[in-house]
Amino acid sequence: MLIDIVLDAMGSDKAPEPELRGAILACRHLPVRVHLVGPREVLRPALDQHLRGERLPIEIVHASEWISMEDKAAQAVRSKRDSSMRVGLKMVREGRAAGFFTAGNTGAAMATAKMVLGGLEGVDRPALATILPTQTGLPCLLLDVGANVDSEPKNLLDFAIMGKVYSEQVLKTRDTSVGLLSIGEEDSKGNSLTRETLPLLRDLLGRNFIGNVEGRDLYNGRADVVVCDGFTGNVALKTSEGLVKLFSSSLKNALKSTVTAQVGALLSRKAFNTFKRKLDYSEYGGAPLLGVRGVCTIGHGSSNERAIMNGIRVTAEVAQANVNGQIEAALRNSNGNGDMTL
Amino acid sequence: MLIDIVLDAMGSDKAPEPELRGAILACRHLPVRVHLVGPREVLRPALDQHLRGERLPIEIVHASEWISMEDKAAQAVRSKRDSSMRVGLKMVREGRAAGFFTAGNTGAAMATAKMVLGGLEGVDRPALATILPTQTGLPCLLLDVGANVDSEPKNLLDFAIMGKVYSEQVLKTRDTSVGLLSIGEEDSKGNSLTRETLPLLRDLLGRNFIGNVEGRDLYNGRADVVVCDGFTGNVALKTSEGLVKLFSSSLKNALKSTVTAQVGALLSRKAFNTFKRKLDYSEYGGAPLLGVRGVCTIGHGSSNERAIMNGIRVTAEVAQANVNGQIEAALRNSNGNGDMTL
Numbered sequence: 159m160l161i162d163i164v165l166d167a168m169g170s171d172k173a174p175e176p177e178l179r180g181a182i183l184a185c186r187h188l189p190v191r192v193h194l195v196g197p198r199e200v201l202r203p204a205l206d207q208h209l210r211g212e213r214l215p216i217e218i219v220h221a222s223e224w225i226s227m228e229d230k231a232a233q234a235v236r237s238k239r240d241s242s243m244r245v246g247l248k249m250v251r252e253g254r255a256a257g258f259f260t261a262g263n264t265g266a267a268m269a270t271a272k273m274v275l276g277g278l279e280g281v282d283r284p285a286l287a288t289i290l291p292t293q294t295g296l297p298c299l300l301l302d303v304g305a306n307v308d309s310e311p312k313n314l315l316d317f318a319i320m321g322k323v324y325s326e327q328v329l330k331t332r333d334t335s336v337g338l339l340s341i342g343e344e345d346s347k348g349n350s351l352t353r354e355t356l357p358l359l360r361d362l363l364g365r366n367f368i369g370n371v372e373g374r375d376l377y378n379g380r381a382d383v384v385v386c387d388g389f390t391g392n393v394a395l396k397t398s399e400g401l402v403k404l405f406s407s408s409l410k411n412a413l414k415s416t417v418t419a420q421v422g423a424l425l426s427r428k429a430f431n432t433f434k435r436k437l438d439y440s441e442y443g444g445a446p447l448l449g450v451r452g453v454c455t456i457g458h459g460s461s462n463e464r465a466i467m468n469g470i471r472v473t474a475e476v477a478q479a480n481v482n483g484q485i486e487a488a489l490r491n492s493n494g495n496g497d498m499t500l
Numbered sequence: 501m502l503i504d505i506v507l508d509a510m511g512s513d514k515a516p517e518p519e520l521r522g523a524i525l526a527c528r529h530l531p532v533r534v535h536l537v538g539p540r541e542v543l544r545p546a547l548d549q550h551l552r553g554e555r556l557p558i559e560i561v562h563a564s565e566w567i568s569m570e571d572k573a574a575q576a577v578r579s580k581r582d583s584s585m586r587v588g589l590k591m592v593r594e595g596r597a598a599g600f601f602t603a604g605n606t607g608a609a610m611a612t613a614k615m616v617l618g619g620l621e622g623v624d625r626p627a628l629a630t631i632l633p634t635q636t637g638l639p640c641l642l643l644d645v646g647a648n649v650d651s652e653p654k655n656l657l658d659f660a661i662m663g664k665v666y667s668e669q670v671l672k673t674r675d676t677s678v679g680l681l682s683i684g685e686e687d688s689k690g691n692s693l694t695r696e697t698l699p700l701l702r703d704l705l706g707r708n709f710i711g712n713v714e715g716r717d718l719y720n721g722r723a724d725v726v727v728c729d730g731f732t733g734n735v736a737l738k739t740s741e742g743l744v745k746l747f748s749s750s751l752k753n754a755l756k757s758t759v760t761a762q763v764g765a766l767l768s769r770k771a772f773n774t775f776k777r778k779l780d781y782s783e784y785g786g787a788p789l790l791g792v793r794g795v796c797t798i799g800h801g802s803s804n805e806r807a808i809m810n811g812i813r814v815t816a817e818v819a820q821a822n823v824n825g826q827i828e829a830a831l832r833n834s835n836g837n838g839d840m841t842l
Contacts, residue, residue: 378746
């Protein structure tokens with residue numbers, strides 16, 4: 159049985175090329191049927207050329223419009239009623255596919271998913287989660303990284319439950335540790351939101367809650383899951399992206415500066431690639447939007463075919479693991495007895 | 501004329517060794533007299549041993565206690581009434597020194613400075629500023645990185661004025677650009693604090709205000725100064741520190757993995773060092789605490805002698821440039837006519 163996954167063919171910076179190649183890779187290696195959404199007149203000839211007669215379970219679903227990275231999210235969602243995102247997400251809502259993946263405009267994807275899919279029972283606000291690499295080699299799931307701006311303690315509790323379920327079901331963590339992003343480890347540290355949320359999280363998660371964690375803990379493997387409001391999470395994520403960019407450019411310049419260094423760079427190229435891969439978020443297949451009624455994963459705009467394939471893979475895994483069903487069960491459980499660890 | 505600078509001899513992780521060596525370096529190379537504060541019975545023999553008869557303008561000021569990195573800031577400030585920080589900052593308050601530098605417990609240093617020095621006229625909340633390296637090679641001044649938790653728009657306006665003055669006077673920027681840290685460039689993006697603050701900053705700074713900036717802009721040189729609440733700034737800073745650590749350890753491991761890579765690493769070692777230096781915050785001499793009535797700079801706990809010397813240098817520069825006088829003038833001006841650019 160193949161899992162039906164919808165792929166926004168017009169999402170990434172270089173769309174539809176990485177999407178076409180990624181869909182082909184995915185269908186060769188994974189038990190999936192990919193529904194490529196976008197303008198048929200563009201996709202049909204391009205796909206046929208790539209397939210060269212190879213028979214793979216790839217379908218084209220027509221959408222006459224698409225949302226670009228430059229489009230303002232809210233406006234594009236309103237005005238482009240036949241966008242590839244909207245058409246694709248509708249297929250998920252209607253049960254014609256198990257999940258949706260896009261490497262497109264994050265803001266637009268979140269807004270469209272909220273509108274088309276609606277929220278999960280018991281979740282006030284969906285959250286965008288991202289997976290960060292750590293020193294221990296295990297990933298750290300950070301949420302929310304920008305689905306919301308101003309959050310209430312109740313939202314952070316939902317984020318914690320959703321993040322814990324996702325981490326256990328998809329990242330396969332056990333004894334999952336959840337931290338609250340703050341500016342000091344002691345309970346008294348933080349802003350009014352974190353100070354109010356901390357005791358509630360402790361009640362909710364029991365021994366799975368490890369208290370306040372700091373920004374540096376995002377990369378040292380101290381916590382499997384870290385929750386914060388979407389403003390703080392987005393700043394942490396974008397700051398990290400900026401620093402990675404500074405790193406690569408500085409390193410490149412430093413290694414260009416002398417002939418000896420150039421030879422050195424040549425010899426250590428493979429090591430650098432290992433290192434870069436470790437920091438390549440696309441390895442993890444994108445950021446899940448948690449708390450909507452359906453599976454929706456959002457990849458980086460710079461995704462290449464491999465990142466697209468990984469995105470399709472993770473989207474299928476989330477659907478198969480019934481993450482949403484488990485989140486709803488955990489939420490019901492937490493509302494019932496105040497302790498989801500029971 | 502020598503500039504009198506107080507140095508907390510008991511601040512850094514390896515105190516007082518880096519402080520003694522740093523003081524000696526500073527006195528050899530800069531027009532400063534260093535007042536080393538700490539237990540005389542420890543400092544006197546150690547200093548004499550280092551000096552080996554060399555005559556330098558270093559004085560020892562006795563303090564029987566000191567605050568460690570493990571001490572809880574608020575408690576230590578209350579209980580250790582004869583700490584090296586408190587004794588040193590009193591010298592600044594009494595006009596016996598032009599500025600104070602410590603590589604000690606940041607929280608304790610801020611609390612002690614606020615208590616001993618008090619706030620500058622017109623400043624509700626002092627802010628801790630940090631200097632980040634960028635792709636253009638020019639530094640970016642980020643504040644507040646943790647002197648406050650919950651901020652009001654008025655606080656962010658003060659931070660903008662203080663940051664702009666510091667950037668112009670100490671980092672020598674011209675046409676200084678100031679950005680507001682948010683999660684999108686458009687005016688409508690951000691949380692309730694940034695949305696309320698944005699128009700006020702535009703009124704205050706006129707063409708020097710470049711609007712919202714994102715986390716990634718901290719490292720690409722888009723803004724000379726970036727303001728945010730202390731919670732967000734602290735998360736951004738600590739996240740960066742965590743990522744730098746992950747970077748170095750990943751790179752080290754990758755370069756150890758094969759013999760070829762090891763040879764490569766050897767050949768490119770100088771290039772790596774250039775690169776590491778670029779990311780070494782201690783080059784900039786520590787983080788200034790702005791908005792207190794006196795000059796106070798706080799360095800990293802891991803400061804070596806060179807970082808200590810740089811801290812002394814910057815502290816002296818801030819004092820000489822009369823940064824505080826200029827901040828007070830700018831604040832008076834901004835309150836008077838609503839536009840400090842006039």
